[in-house]
Amino acid sequence: MNGFEKRAQGIKNKIKQTTFAMLQTALDLKGMRIADIAKEARVSQVTIYNYFGSKEALLTEVIKDYAEKSIRDFEAYLNEGHSLKEKIEHILSLEKASYKELPPGLIKEMMEENRELDRFFREQYQEKTLPLTMRIVQEGKESGEISEKVSAEQVMALMQLYMNQYELVLGMAAQSEDREGFLEGIVHMFFYGICGKP
Template sequence: MNGFEKRAQQIKQKIMQATTEMLRESGSAKLRIADLAKRAGVSQVTIYNYFGSKEALVREVFKSYIDRAVESFEAYMNEGHTMREKIGHILRLEKESYREFPPGLIKEMLAEDAEMAAYIERMYREKTIPMTVRIIEEGKAAGEIAERVSVRHVLTFIQLYMNQYQTLLEMAEHSEDNEDFLEGMVHMFFYGVCGKA
């Protein structure tokens, strides 16, 4: 990468970082290129030259975030962790992602952008589900999942859990020790109320 390309990449990253911050603060509907240019310290023309439109910029920021999260988790998957560690890692990643992109913001962005919604659906189908099935199958092979519990059972249970994850995070934030609260929820995920570690 030559000096010009490196500088261009730095400018692009600065714009994307400012966009992420502003999306968290006020959502995509209130995001204005003029305000974004001021925050990023670039001209509006520069933003349009790099991204073409506000919609394309928001789409690229969100896709970039999703791609990094998937790559990071795939790397973690290949490090030899137990199923319990992998599931715990998923729940911690969810906690981080809810801070970066709160569920309301994600719903707003997906409702406004059919291309982004299709991308998320494709990533879920092609990456998330296969990775989750792999975790479950490896857990079954290692004896970490009861014989009578099927892959479908675990997928359903994970979906039920994730559907309520925003509520769990809010409860964790209001507890005295949110890490301990989440660790307790991970324990219940695996062992139920009466199970042992």
């Protein structure tokens, strides 16, 4: 990469970082304007259009980068030899962090309005997320951390139930006097039920 390409990549990265930071506090996508992104990133609007072509294309690239990095980081974590419980706790903590980093309603809005992004997330789920989750379950079965009475499909179903309602669970935790204790209790119930013991 020559000097010009390095400078160009630096500008592009700055625009994407600025856009991601603005997404974290955005109330809706329509309120985000190229003019505001350009001002915040200290570049011209023309520069943004030259690099990305449109606001939609910029937002798509920013969200794709975020998702791909999250998956890479998660896969690296799985390769560190953690227990099943640690892996599940890590998944839940990642969900909690992602809700803080990007409002879930905003991602949903983007997916509804952007077919490319919707297709991207569906592909990522099928090609990356689902196989990684199956790997966790399979390793848990092999290590004896998941009961032999429970099938991989049943574990996946339970995890999906939790993930589908995690936004609601986080909202309930936020209203609790002991937010962290509330979430720890949810993790405990995931592994041991309401009557089980660790």
